[in-house]
Amino acid sequence: MPKDHGIGASSKRREDVRFLTGQGRYTDDINLQGQAYVHFLRSDVAHGVLRSVDTSAAAEMPGVVRIFTGTDFEGVGGVPCGWQVTDRHGEPMQEPAHPILAQGKVRYVGDAIAAVVAETKEQARNAAEAIELDIEELPAVVDMKTAVQEGATKVHDDLTSNLCYDWGFVEENKPAVDAAFEAAAHVTTLELVNNRLSPNPMEPRVAVGDYNPGTDDSTLYTTSQNPHVIRLLMGAFVLGIPEHKLRVVAPDVGGGFGSKIFHYVEEAFCTFAAKACRRPVKWTSSRSEAFITDAHGRDHVTKIELALDADNNFTGIRTDTYANMGAYLSTFAPSVPTWLHGTLMAGNYKTPNIYVNVKAVFTNTVPVDAYRGAGRPEATFQLERVIDKAARELGVDPIELRRQNFITEFPYATPVAVEYDTGDYEGTMTKLLEMIDRDGFEGRRAESEKNGKLRGIGVNCYIEACGIAPSALVGQLGARAGLYESATVRVNATGGLVVMTGSHSHGQGHETSFAQVVADMIGIAEDQVEIVHGDTANTPMGMGTYGSRSIAVGGSAMVRATEKIIAKAKKIAAHLMEASEGDIELKDGQFSVAGTDKSVAWGDVTLAAYVPHNYPLEEIEPGLEETAFYDPNNFTYPAGAYACEVEVDPDTGKVEIMSFAAADDFGNVINPMIVEGQVHGGLAQGIGQALLENVSYDENGQLLSASYMDYTMPRAGDMPMFQVDHSSQTPCTHNPLGVKGCGEAGAIGSPPSVVNAVVDALQRAGHTNVTHIDMPLTPARVWAAMQG
Amino acid sequence: MTQVTMTVNGKAVSGDVEGRTLLSDFLRDGLRMTGTHVGCDTSQCGACVVHVNGEAVKSCTALALDLEGAEVRTIEGMANADGSLGTIQQAFQDYHGLQCGFCTPGMVMSAAALLKDNPTPTEQEVREYLEGNICRCTGYHNIVKAIMAASGQDVAAVAAE
Numbered sequence: 001m002p003k004d005h006g007i008g009a010s011s012k013r014r015e016d017v018r019f020l021t022g023q024g025r026y027t028d029d030i031n032l033q034g035q036a037y038v039h040f041l042r043s044d045v046a047h048g049v050l051r052s053v054d055t056s057a058a059a060e061m062p063g064v065v066r067i068f069t070g071t072d073f074e075g076v077g078g079v080p081c082g083w084q085v086t087d088r089h090g091e092p093m094q095e096p097a098h099p100i101l102a103q104g105k106v107r108y109v110g111d112a113i114a115a116v117v118a119e120t121k122e123q124a125r126n127a128a129e130a131i132e133l134d135i136e137e138l139p140a141v142v143d144m145k146t147a148v149q150e151g152a153t154k155v156h157d158d159l160t161s162n163l164c165y166d167w168g169f170v171e172e173n174k175p176a177v178d179a180a181f182e183a184a185a186h187v188t189t190l191e192l193v194n195n196r197l198s199p200n201p202m203e204p205r206v207a208v209g210d211y212n213p214g215t216d217d218s219t220l221y222t223t224s225q226n227p228h229v230i231r232l233l234m235g236a237f238v239l240g241i242p243e244h245k246l247r248v249v250a251p252d253v254g255g256g257f258g259s260k261i262f263h264y265v266e267e268a269f270c271t272f273a274a275k276a277c278r279r280p281v282k283w284t285s286s287r288s289e290a291f292i293t294d295a296h297g298r299d300h301v302t303k304i305e306l307a308l309d310a311d312n313n314f315t316g317i318r319t320d321t322y323a324n325m326g327a328y329l330s331t332f333a334p335s336v337p338t339w340l341h342g343t344l345m346a347g348n349y350k351t352p353n354i355y356v357n358v359k360a361v362f363t364n365t366v367p368v369d370a371y372r373g374a375g376r377p378e379a380t381f382q383l384e385r386v387i388d389k390a391a392r393e394l395g396v397d398p399i400e401l402r403r404q405n406f407i408t409e410f411p412y413a414t415p416v417a418v419e420y421d422t423g424d425y426e427g428t429m430t431k432l433l434e435m436i437d438r439d440g441f442e443g444r445r446a447e448s449e450k451n452g453k454l455r456g457i458g459v460n461c462y463i464e465a466c467g468i469a470p471s472a473l474v475g476q477l478g479a480r481a482g483l484y485e486s487a488t489v490r491v492n493a494t495g496g497l498v499v500m501t502g503s504h505s506h507g508q509g510h511e512t513s514f515a516q517v518v519a520d521m522i523g524i525a526e527d528q529v530e531i532v533h534g535d536t537a538n539t540p541m542g543m544g545t546y547g548s549r550s551i552a553v554g555g556s557a558m559v560r561a562t563e564k565i566i567a568k569a570k571k572i573a574a575h576l577m578e579a580s581e582g583d584i585e586l587k588d589g590q591f592s593v594a595g596t597d598k599s600v601a602w603g604d605v606t607l608a609a610y611v612p613h614n615y616p617l618e619e620i621e622p623g624l625e626e627t628a629f630y631d632p633n634n635f636t637y638p639a640g641a642y643a644c645e646v647e648v649d650p651d652t653g654k655v656e657i658m659s660f661a662a663a664d665d666f667g668n669v670i671n672p673m674i675v676e677g678q679v680h681g682g683l684a685q686g687i688g689q690a691l692l693e694n695v696s697y698d699e700n701g702q703l704l705s706a707s708y709m710d711y712t713m714p715r716a717g718d719m720p721m722f723q724v725d726h727s728s729q730t731p732c733t734h735n736p737l738g739v740k741g742c743g744e745a746g747a748i749g750s751p752p753s754v755v756n757a758v759v760d761a762l763q764r765a766g767h768t769n770v771t772h773i774d775m776p777l778t779p780a781r782v783w784a785a786m787q788g
Numbered sequence: 789m790t791q792v793t794m795t796v797n798g799k800a801v802s803g804d805v806e807g808r809t810l811l812s813d814f815l816r817d818g819l820r821m822t823g824t825h826v827g828c829d830t831s832q833c834g835a836c837v838v839h840v841n842g843e844a845v846k847s848c849t850a851l852a853l854d855l856e857g858a859e860v861r862t863i864e865g866m867a868n869a870d871g872s873l874g875t876i877q878q879a880f881q882d883y884h885g886l887q888c889g890f891c892t893p894g895m896v897m898s899a900a901a902l903l904k905d906n907p908t909p910t911e912q913e914v915r916e917y918l919e920g921n922i923c924r925c926t927g928y929h930n931i932v933k934a935i936m937a938a939s940g941q942d943v944a945a946v947a948a949e
Contacts, residue, residue: 255888717919
């Protein structure tokens with residue numbers, strides 16, 4: 001019987017009502033008295049020397065308040081990078097300055113050169129067109145392998161080369177890994193591209209800066225997944241505003257998928273300009289602008305090798321990856337191809353020897369950073385593709401090859417620095433096989449063949465490290481921040497609660513699922529619990545939402561704070577009932593004394609806390625409000641098994657997804673409806689990567705996929721109904737809820753099974769030379785492969 | 789600037805607009821009705837869909853000045869008279885057909901237009917009709933279910949296919 005409330009119930013989302021009636025309050029819906037608008041003049045060349053920026057004519061245009069250029073920001077810090085990677089020789093990565101507006105050079109199409117603040121959007125845009133630029137165009141650095149060759153044009157003149165870092169992981173293990181390959185009975189090699197993507201949350205980024213000259217306080221309203229992080233980075237590293245004079249508000253945010261984690265120059269600009277102009281300054285990105293300014297994702301070029309012994313046991317994995325950083329280091333960019341990628345290279349398998357090499361490269365392209373999954377999709381894709389290729393080379397069943405090599409005992413310390421606390425990979429695989437009727441595949445294939453279509457089936461597993469992350473560990477790994485989460489639980493006199501969380505909801509439904517947890521712990525109705533997030537003025541310092549961390553880390557902080565509340569409330573209840581504190585039980589919102597019929601209601605206790613007439617004032621303070629910070633002692637490790645069936649049209653190469661099944665282990669689940677929705681969305685983004693989406697640059701660094709005319713977003717007609725299951729549950733062993741997180745799984749786990757399925761369809765049709773096709777598997781690419 | 793007058797959600801409104809002012813800008817900036825969203829600049833995402841004289845229109849493609857005297861309906865006008873969610877809105881909540889909520893106004897307005905023309909669409913017809921509405925959160929699974937449910941069809945049968 002499904003639960004109808006509390007933990008485990010598919011409670012309907014309370015936030016939906018405002019979104020469904022047009023009453024949401026997104027950043028672009030905020031308009032401040034007297035606000036001006038900014039339009040950024042951006043570089044239309046990928047690389048060039050900025051000879052001059054003549055704003056004299058533009059300054060005379062109607063409505064212009066002030067025009068800013070790079071020189072206005074010479075005394076201001078640049079946008080900082082939040083993660084320092086140390087290379088395989090023990091040297092720090094190369095870290096270029098990232099100015100708010102271009103200084104001396106432009107380095108990608110979209111680099112902001114000047115900013116016009118005007119009375120209206122239209123006037124700002126008109127005046128920007130009147131700015132005269134003199135740019136001496138330089139050769140663009142686009143291809144990563146060319147970029148790191150001797151004598152290549154440099155993106156940053158003050159760096160020694162375009163190589164940000166050359167990272168080896170684990171460097172000391174390399175000789176043992178090489179020895180494993182020497183001794184291997186079979187080695188499978190695969191070269192592949194993990195295609196560059198644009199995250200594309202449907203809400204474009206917006207920033208509104210405000211300044212109060214009376215108090216010298218600055219406020220930034222912004223489309224962010226982590227307002228406290230923006231406050232810290234922008235205040236301390238860019239503008240020099242102390243945190244107590246700076247408030248950052250991220251109200252309703254229309255999706256993020258990673259792209260709204262980072263601190264962008266437009267946020268710093270609007271905050272700076274509001275003070276300089278003494279009036280609010282608003283920027284609303286257009287979608288075209290989003291394509292050339294929102295951080296992109298993925299963009300790895302990889303060679304992976306898998307060594308097996310004579311019994312088909314995996315004995316070694318060796319990878320060589322080039323990872324694109326773009327023109328500047330975005331906030332967490334260096335961590336993505338390293339600590340979020342190399343640490344996952346063991347996958348679900350007991351491979352004793354693993355070595356990962358990553359060369360991060362600067363190019364004249366938009367900065368690249370975390371996008372849903374961030375490093376883990378890249379790890380999963382190459383591993384699950386090379387296993388499939390190995391199975392084909394060895395003539396063994398790809399599922400059996402995986403099963404044979406599954407990690408089965410936990411905790412399991414991988415050779416790539418992480419320890420999986422729990423899991424059951426056989427369990428999710430068994431569940432998947434129940435879902436997909438593998439035995440019926442041959443019949444379905446024959447049916448497709450009758451219709452002139454080639455049918456294939458692809459399966460893969462995945463694991464991810466979520467619940468990011470233990471602060472002590474990430475500090476050793478180069479993070480310049482902690483990754484705890486926080487919650488303050490404020491109980492009101494009449495018994496209702498407000499939970500102020502450092503997590504941020506931008507589609508995940510925290511206002512509903514977080515309330516379910518607290519209501520369940522106390523035994524009160526969910527509507528007695530309000531969740532507040534997104535405003536540094538009324539939430540404790542928190543690190544925000546990304547890396548599937550909200551319920552695992554933010555939820556744990558909330559549980560800890562609620563436990564403190566309950567402990568104090570029991571003291572009050574004991575006093576009211578003249579009983580011993582140790583005998584007090586809390587159930588269904590009633591405190592009772594064990595073994596007696598004495599009880600007091602939750603509301604009686606909360607009232608006593610604020611009207612302490614009969615109260616143990618000598619022992620405890622009045623009031624009922626507690627804060628907890630939770631720092632996990634490990635990542636969480638969601639895992640699962642996915643399967644895809646496709647039909648390929650042999651005449652056109654068009655791929656159609658016939659079915660997609662996902663069997664996940666997320667540990668305990670708070671709201672199954674929300675969890676399934678998260679998986680659906682992740683699957684669509686993974687299938688989008690596999691079949692449709694691609695950020696494409698030409699050799700001059702011009703972005704060819706800069707609108708929805710050219711960048712193929714998944715539409716409803718591209719997607720099947722999904723089969724999803726999360727009944728295999730091995731609860732996380734180290735957080736109080738036993739939860740693992742579910743936000744990224746679909747995007748991490750789905751691309752390999754799509755590609756495995758297409759290769760399978762082509763192989764079954766006799767195209768035995770087709771062992772791999774690079775994503776996206778467009779009709780043109782699939783058709784070309786079949787001709788080959 | 790020229791004055792334009794139209795009816796929005798049954799109420800007469802007017803405002804001064806430039807020749808280039810889009811209906812979406814008139815609604816959002818002129819009338820401060822921010823339920824209608826703008827998610828792209830090439831008329832493809834569909835977050836801005838409203839009804840003009842009963843037909844679904846992307847409000848980012850319509851000039852406000854062209855709509856003198858028109859009847860416009862937006863997401864703010866889709867609830868029941870008593871303020872409760874309308875049938876389509878309720879189905880979106882019941883079937884978790886939204887996450888971040890940004891594409892949702894356009895999805896609901898498109899769904900309403902679809903069901904007016906085709907009261908019991910097949911799953912395939914729903915998917916094809918939504919060609920002009922992009923959602924990045926839901927994978928469309930629950931949007932399709934919500935629209936099928938709003939049309940009174942058996943959603944369990946759709947999901948089991």
